Amino acid sequence: MWPFKGKGKEGELGELAGSCSSDKAAGKEAAFDTDPDPVLLCPGPNGLQKVLLTNAKGCTVEILLYGGQIISWKDEYGEDCLFMSKKASFTPPKAIRGGIPICFPQFGTYGHLETNGFAKHMTWTIEEDPPKILQKYPTPKTKSFVDLLLLPSQNTNRIYPYTWELRLRVILGQNGNLTVIPRVRNMNLEKRDMMFTFALQAHFNVSDVGEVRLEGLEAMDYYDHLNNNARATEYGDALIFEKEVDKAYLETPGKIAIIDHAKRRTYVVFKEGLPDCVLWNPWDKQAKKLPDFGDKEFRNMLCLQPAIIERPLKLKPGQEWTGRVHFTVVNSSYFSGPLQPTRPSKPSIDS
Numbered sequence: 001m002w003p004f005k006g007k008g009k010e011g012e013l014g015e016l017a018g019s020c021s022s023d024k025a026a027g028k029e030a031a032f033d034t035d036p037d038p039v040l041l042c043p044g045p046n047g048l049q050k051v052l053l054t055n056a057k058g059c060t061v062e063i064l065l066y067g068g069q070i071i072s073w074k075d076e077y078g079e080d081c082l083f084m085s086k087k088a089s090f091t092p093p094k095a096i097r098g099g100i101p102i103c104f105p106q107f108g109t110y111g112h113l114e115t116n117g118f119a120k121h122m123t124w125t126i127e128e129d130p131p132k133i134l135q136k137y138p139t140p141k142t143k144s145f146v147d148l149l150l151l152p153s154q155n156t157n158r159i160y161p162y163t164w165e166l167r168l169r170v171i172l173g174q175n176g177n178l179t180v181i182p183r184v185r186n187m188n189l190e191k192r193d194m195m196f197t198f199a200l201q202a203h204f205n206v207s208d209v210g211e212v213r214l215e216g217l218e219a220m221d222y223y224d225h226l227n228n229n230a231r232a233t234e235y236g237d238a239l240i241f242e243k244e245v246d247k248a249y250l251e252t253p254g255k256i257a258i259i260d261h262a263k264r265r266t267y268v269v270f271k272e273g274l275p276d277c278v279l280w281n282p283w284d285k286q287a288k289k290l291p292d293f294g295d296k297e298f299r300n301m302l303c304l305q306p307a308i309i310e311r312p313l314k315l316k317p318g319q320e321w322t323g324r325v326h327f328t329v330v331n332s333s334y335f336s337g338p339l340q341p342t343r344p345s346k347p348s349i350d351s
């Protein structure tokens with residue numbers, strides 16, 4: 001059961017209008033003496049429907065039903081771990097530049113569909129009672145979570161003629177961690193296999209991309225999108241950023257860290273079922289060409305995208321794929337934990 005605890009009826013925006021500022025919901029007002037609602041549905045930017053998750057510490061996650069897109073993940077001090085461009089357009093059918101857009105059923109230009117697929121241009125629904133998730137991902141102890149669902153439309157059927165269900169569970173942990181569990185099921189109506197690629201385009205908020213280090217992808221093979229997707233490898237202790245980057249790293253480890261010395265924190269991303277990982281930053285010249293990206297904003301953004309690219313996922317009729325990405329923040333100026341040296345486990349497929 002979806003743990004909705006808003007003041008209006010589920011799905012009704014009217015009654016909740018104006019009652020959904022993050023500060024208020026996070027219990028930061030003096031008069032707010034009860035625990036904040038763990039889940040609220042309310043108007044977001046440009047009136048788009050937004051789900052606001054809040055935990056007892058006052059951390060928040062905001063998810064738009066448009067695109068099923070996480071647009072904010074704030075710690076208890078109100079600092080956003082995710083980057084959102086000041087020039088982002090919240091006007092459908094445009095995609096929103098920042099947060100965590102979802103690429104499905106195609107990542108980038110790896111296929112004949114529109115770049116990065118159509119899921120991020122579609123409006124998802126809240127699912128109150130979703131089918132069971134893999135046993136290894138039990139129902140969260142926290143009430144701060146939501147299940148979203150996207151189904152095919154006439155438009156998607158024309159270009160991607162399969163019957164599928166795309167689900168997303170978004171969990172804000174008691175400690176402020178963010179977990180995202182995407183699932184795709186081939187609904188079997190066509191009695192044939194379906195293939196897709198996928199990515200969660202996580203735009204991290206960093207102090208200065210030129211000062212951060214990234215550990216976990218060094219010495220991995222990648223396709224260089226800036227060089228005709230040529231396959232290459234670089235050796236070194238960690239990755240640093242000095243110019244435009246757009247690389248799809250292949251068969252990457254399950255744990256990747258972005259170390260931000262100036263912010264005195266490290267983002268650690270744990271991923272399962274998403275073997276590849278894309279890094280993107282447009283740098284100055286490309287940034288100027290993007291209408292929804294500020295000229296200097298590339299400095300404060302690093303886009304790290306757990307993905308399925310090299311081997312598109314094939315689902316037999318009735319099969320379901322489940323992935324999981326767990327985002328954490330370590331408050332320190334360096335990352336001292338061991339990174340997982342092994343290759344990722346195979347994507348989880350369940351019949």
Ligand SMILES: O=P(O)(O)OC[C@H]1O[C@H](O)[C@H](O)[C@@H](O)[C@@H]1O
Pocket residue numbers: 095108115116225246247278279280305
């Ligand atoms: O501009 P978008 O469609 O949002 O894509 C933003 C970026 O996403 C991915 O990282 C691709 O590899 C890049 O080539 C692309 O520029």
